[in-house]
Amino acid sequence: KQEVTQIPAALSVPEGENLVLNCSFTDSAIYNLQWFRQDPGKGLTSLLLIQSSQREQTSGRLNASLDKSSGRSTLYIAASQPGDSATYLCAVIRTTVYNFNKFYFGSGTKLNVKP
Amino acid sequence: DAGVTQSPTHLIKTRGQQVTLRCSPKSGHDTVSWYQQALGQGPQFIFQYYEEEERQRGNFPDRFSGHQFPNYSSELNVNALLLGDSALYLCASSGTDSGNTIYFGEGSWLTVV
Numbered sequence: 001k002q003e004v005t006q007i008p009a010a011l012s013v014p015e016g017e018n019l020v021l022n023c024s025f026t027d028s029a030i031y032n033l034q035w036f037r038q039d040p041g042k043g044l045t046s047l048l049l050i051q052s053s054q055r056e057q058t059s060g061r062l063n064a065s066l067d068k069s070s071g072r073s074t075l076y077i078a079a080s081q082p083g084d085s086a087t088y089l090c091a092v093i094r095t096t097v098y099n100f101n102k103f104y105f106g107s108g109t110k111l112n113v114k115p
Numbered sequence: 116d117a118g119v120t121q122s123p124t125h126l127i128k129t130r131g132q133q134v135t136l137r138c139s140p141k142s143g144h145d146t147v148s149w150y151q152q153a154l155g156q157g158p159q160f161i162f163q164y165y166e167e168e169e170r171q172r173g174n175f176p177d178r179f180s181g182h183q184f185p186n187y188s189s190e191l192n193v194n195a196l197l198l199g200d201s202a203l204y205l206c207a208s209s210g211t212d213s214g215n216t217i218y219f220g221e222g223s224w225l226t227v228v
Contacts, residue, residue, distance in 0.1 A: 004157070034216070043119075043205055044158070044219040089157055100171050101209070103150075103217070105157030 002027045004092050006106035013080055014114050021075040021109045023090035028068045031101065032093040035064050035075050037086045038108065044089065048075070080113045087111070117142065119208050119220035127226045128196050136191040136223045140208030147189040148217065149181060150205040158205055164189050193225075201227045 003026040013019055023033075032051050036044040048057045048064040050073070056065040063076040073090055087108040093101050120139045128134050140147050146165045150158035160173035164183035183189045187208075193200055203224055207217040 036219075041224070043221040044207075046216055046218070049216055091157075096171065100163060100165075101217075102160060102171065103148075103158070105159070107155065107157045 002030075002092055002094065002104040004090065004104050004106040006088075006090060006109050008109060009107065010110040010112075012112040012114065015080060015082060017080050017113075018076070018078050019080055019111075021077070021088050021090075021111070023073040023075070023106055025071045025073075025092045025104070027092075027094075028071055029094065030068065030092045031095045033064075033066050033073050034091045034093060034103075035062075035073075036089045036091065038089060039086050047088075077111075080111075082113045082115050085111055085113050119206055119218050121204075121206050121220040121223050123223060124221065125224045125226075127228060130196055130198060130227055132196050133192065133194045134196060134225060136193075136204050136206075136225070138189045138191070138206030138208075138220060140187050140189070140206075141210075141218050144208035144210035144218070145187050146209045147183060147187065148207045148209070149189070149191045150207065151175070152203040152205055152222070154202070161191070196227045198227050201225060 007022045034049045035047040050066045061078040066073045087110045089108045091103045091105045122137045148163040149161040152158040162172040167183045178194045180192045203222040205222045206220045209217040
């Protein structure tokens with residue numbers, strides 16, 4: 001069974017800091033890995049999708065890496081801003097029958113960036 | 116282009132009652148998945164609908180059922196509500212044009228009292 005763990009559960013940093021969020025998974029037979037952002041009381045917004053054959057993806061101040069052999073992914077946020085405050089969720093994606101992509105989510109890291 | 120829309124946004128039900136939640140997928144998407152997210156947890160997969168059939172199901176009891184209509188919209192029904200069913204219910208849609216990316220709605224907050 002795929003278990004996805006995110007550390008830390010919560011993080012509070014001053015504005016401008018660079019920070020790293022961690023995601024680990026138990027089964028390396030994954031298809032892809034995706035990072036999401038969730039604002040309080042809202043749905044999920046996709047940030048970055050890393051295909052299993054890739055090692056990293058970048059979008060603006062965000063960089064996500066994937067190391068399947070060690071079962072780890074990191075989300076790096078450069079020059080954090082108060083608007084980055086949200087919960088960040090990683091999801092491991094496995095393909096099952098009918099070419100169905102099943103998502104296994106971690107519990108998230110709640111980030112607070114202080115002005 | 117409207118994204119994934121869900122209704123209602125919030126509702127309160129009494130233990131033992133039944134609830135129906137609705138989802139309209141993003142335009143052009145034909146696959147709808149439902150997730151339950153308890154407070155402080157990540158979303159848990161309930162089931163997925165494609166071509167009006169339930170194709171995959173997570174570890175949820177039969178009290179949770181669903182339906183997909185010809186226009187690809189979907190409903191999630193929960194019978195005999197328990198206090199533990201209180202959660203945010205998220206609908207996600209995907210299609211051939213979205214590759215491996217799924218799009219989530221804003222969710223329906225269900226409180227069971």
